[in-house]
Amino acid sequence: MSVGQNSSSQWKTWRLAVAAILVASQIAALAMGSSQQTAASLVMLASIGGVCIAAALLCWRSARSFDKGQDARRVWMLIMLMPIADLIVQIGYSLPGLLGNRESEQLTLPIANASSSLSRILAAAAFFMMFRVYKKTGLRLNLRPVDYVAMVSVILIGIASIVLSDRVTGMIAGNDDSLRRMLLLTGVPLVVALIPCAVFGVMIWRYAAEMGGGLVAKAWRSILLYTVLWTVRIVYAGVLTFFITDSNSIRRLIVPLMLINWILLTAQYLIFLGASYQYEACTGAIEMEGEMSIMPS
Amino acid sequence: MQPQELIANKSGGFLFKKSVFLLTSSVGKVMAEKLVSNAVRHIGSTIETLAQKDISRLAVTLEPALREFVGYDKASKLASALRVLVGGSSGVQSEIKK
Numbered sequence: 001m002s003v004g005q006n007s008s009s010q011w012k013t014w015r016l017a018v019a020a021i022l023v024a025s026q027i028a029a030l031a032m033g034s035s036q037q038t039a040a041s042l043v044m045l046a047s048i049g050g051v052c053i054a055a056a057l058l059c060w061r062s063a064r065s066f067d068k069g070q071d072a073r074r075v076w077m078l079i080m081l082m083p084i085a086d087l088i089v090q091i092g093y094s095l096p097g098l099l100g101n102r103e104s105e106q107l108t109l110p111i112a113n114a115s116s117s118l119s120r121i122l123a124a125a126a127f128f129m130m131f132r133v134y135k136k137t138g139l140r141l142n143l144r145p146v147d148y149v150a151m152v153s154v155i156l157i158g159i160a161s162i163v164l165s166d167r168v169t170g171m172i173a174g175n176d177d178s179l180r181r182m183l184l185l186t187g188v189p190l191v192v193a194l195i196p197c198a199v200f201g202v203m204i205w206r207y208a209a210e211m212g213g214g215l216v217a218k219a220w221r222s223i224l225l226y227t228v229l230w231t232v233r234i235v236y237a238g239v240l241t242f243f244i245t246d247s248n249s250i251r252r253l254i255v256p257l258m259l260i261n262w263i264l265l266t267a268q269y270l271i272f273l274g275a276s277y278q279y280e281a282c283t284g285a286i287e288m289e290g291e292m293s294i295m296p297s
Numbered sequence: 298m299q300p301q302e303l304i305a306n307k308s309g310g311f312l313f314k315k316s317v318f319l320l321t322s323s324v325g326k327v328m329a330e331k332l333v334s335n336a337v338r339h340i341g342s343t344i345e346t347l348a349q350k351d352i353s354r355l356a357v358t359l360e361p362a363l364r365e366f367v368g369y370d371k372a373s374k375l376a377s378a379l380r381v382l383v384g385g386s387s388g389v390q391s392e393i394k395k
Contacts, residue, residue: 008322062368067369070365071365072365137331210328211326211327212321212326212329212330213325214325214326215324216324217325281371282367282370283368284371286319286378
């Protein structure tokens with residue numbers, strides 16, 4: 001039995017369709033290869049841009065489902081800024097190559113880096129606000145040893161990402177010291193957001209697990225996985241820099257390098273998934289257990 | 298315990314379960330149980346003594362707590378559904394489609 005608009009099966013179809021489009025676009029970009037590098041970059045940018053915009057729109061619509069002044073409204077507005085920041089990052093890193101104007105990197109890369117770091121601060125703020133919402137319900141937070149292990153692991157991944165991002169930055173900036181300084185400076189918020197993101201992130205994960213299922217829990221799990229995957233991507237890219245010594249090594253590492261795009265795409269899909277689950281929770285049909293409709297009242 | 302009380306107890310638990318079922322797909326089973334039991338306590342009742350006549354008040358109490366998770370419109374729809382499907386009110390039956 002359902003009350004209201006789109007049923008869960010319609011939502012499932014939409015989510016699968018978006019996943020299929022992302023995979024197809026990635027395969028198309030791969031097929032274009034180095035011979036049509038500009039076209040491949042454009043396809044990649046379009047697919048990531050599309051999913052980022054879709055995620056941001058769903059976050060915005062979800063936020064508007066809440067009353068003004070409600071924490072959840074502010075939380076989803078903050079989360080909305082994350083895919084937007086990711087899109088700015090993607091544009092910032094792809095644009096100089098697409099335009100064939102390397103000088104513009106002086107402007108686009110620091111902007112991209114700053115929005116990327118800023119999105120971590122937003123994540124920490126959003127997680128803290130959501131933690132307050134959960135706390136208000138009176139649902140007990142039963143942190144287990146595995147949660148503390150997860151917190152420490154996420155912090156360690158974060159530290160590794162900060163350390164290794166210096167290597168990535170060095171590789172991007174090359175001999176340009178001023179660009180390197182700008183990239184390091186704009187990366188400072190990452191350090192500030194590291195511990196709050198890990199601690200509140202794991203707490204919300206536990207709350208979501210304690211909820212006993214449901215769309216809101218799915219939404220939060222997807223958002224948290226996105227945050228972790230986002231950091232893992234930086235670590236992975238940083239590790240790869242150890243193996244890149246010359247242009248030949250880049251050719252040898254083409255498959256591991258392609259994996260960075262897949263991690264990015266999966267992260268973007270996860271934030272889209274989280275936003276879509278929340279939007280479904282706010283606007284979707286009321287689904288009822290079959291058991292209930294046969295119970296006498 | 299008298300047979301009448303037994304029926305009342307069974308009915309209270311039964312209404313509680315139905316209310317939880319209604320909210321489970323949105324907020325999860327454990328959270329639904331928590332929110333409904335908070336609301337039951339707030340209206341001065343208990344799970345055992347919960348009666349169909351209490352459902353309307355229960356829905357009013359539950360709605361603000363649901364808004365924190367599913368927003369204004371969905372919380373309002375869930376509250377209406379609670380009145381109709383659990384409380385047996387006929388006011389908004391036209392909103393429900395099978």
